[in-house]
Amino acid sequence: MRWTEDLICGRLDGQFVTIDFENAEKEVFEPDELSMAVKLVDGLPTLRSILNVVSSVYMVGVLDILSPRRASNVCEARQAFYWLCRNQTARSYPEIGLFCNKRDHSTIMHGIKKISRDYAKHAERLEKCCKLLKSSNAKAA
Helix, strand or coil, X not given: CCCCHHHHHXXXXXXXXXXXXXXXXXXXXXXXXXXXXXXXXXXXXXXXXXXXHHHHHHCCCHHHHHCCCCCHHHHXXXXXXXXXXXXXXXXXXXXXXXXXXCXXXXXXXXXXXXXXXXXXXXXXXXXXXXXXXXXXXXXXX
């Protein structure tokens, strides 16, 4: 089975995908208690919806955001995703890290600090993401 962006997006609701980007084939783990963190809670956006919005605003693929790629545009989108997850949801650092292909919580903290440090540079795109998330939540309610 080849991992495609559509397949990844289709499996993100309620399940976490561990992707072996070297071999491009891996089993999907069954949801456990922690993986249910992606479910909609108290009208807040899901991590998947944030991922889709960041992907469209930053013009970077969902698969790239979840991958270990270190290109500057991909890293910027990934860090913006971390920042939005932390500020738009009630998710903890470990929950966000688990969603992002089992990244460590300290990686998430570093990405959030980096975006916060240069907020003026990222403000326009982050505000656009926030508006899109609010409008999508209004439609869902």
